[in-house]
Amino acid sequence: MNSLASVVLMVFPVAMAFAAANDLLTMKIPNRIPMALVSGFVVIALLTRMPLDVFGMNLAVGFSILAVTFSLFAFNLLGGGDAKLIAAGALWIGAAHIIDYLLLTTIFGGALCLAILAYRRWVPATALALPGWAHRLHTEKGPVPYGIAIAAGALAVFPSTDLFLSLMS
Known part of the structure; x- marks a missing residue:
């Protein structure tokens, strides 16, 4: 694997970890994180000369998931950043x-x-000197920083993906 592909490959785990941390601390996932993931994917696809049918299938999967998760967002079941x-x-x-x-x-x-x-x-929320993000987690029926779960699921699966394995060989 060339060094440029190695650097681009790191976009995925770093962006996912940053999204999880940002969601925990601010309850927001900035648009720049998913945009970095999309851009990084396009760059890695070009660098690895990903077959067009595989690239198209990954795009189809991404857009399908986006359609489903934005439907969940429309019904207030999932945050927009999470989607x-x-x-x-x-x-x-x-x-x-x-x-x-x-x-x-x-x-x-x-x-x-x-x-x-x-x-x-x-x-106890009031008995301890908790930082602001920890107090936000105490809000009854408050939001959950689901970006943590998304990142954990992604990072658990990523090492077994075709993209990762092709770059490791």
Whole structure:
């Protein structure tokens, strides 16, 4: 693998980790993160001379996921940043591993929700000098930084994707 491809390949894990941290601390996923993922995917596809049918299939998967997640956003079931992050991640994951990605994201999301519920119940918000982000997590029926679960699902699946494996050989 050439060094430029190595650098571009790092876009995915770094952007996902940054999205998770940003969502935890601010409850927002800035548009620049999914845009970096989309741009990075296009660059890595060009650098690796990804076959057009594979590139098209990854785009189709990404747009399909975007359509579904924006429907969830329209019904206030998912944040807009989360919807864009899941779809941008789907570009990198591809059709062969999309079910694994969505399943693991759902499992990590359930665990995250249980952890936040336990945190709200057992960590006294007013008794401790908590930072602002930790207080936001205490809001009853408040939002969940689901970007953490999305990033965890993506990072768990990414090493088994065709894109990653092709660059490692």
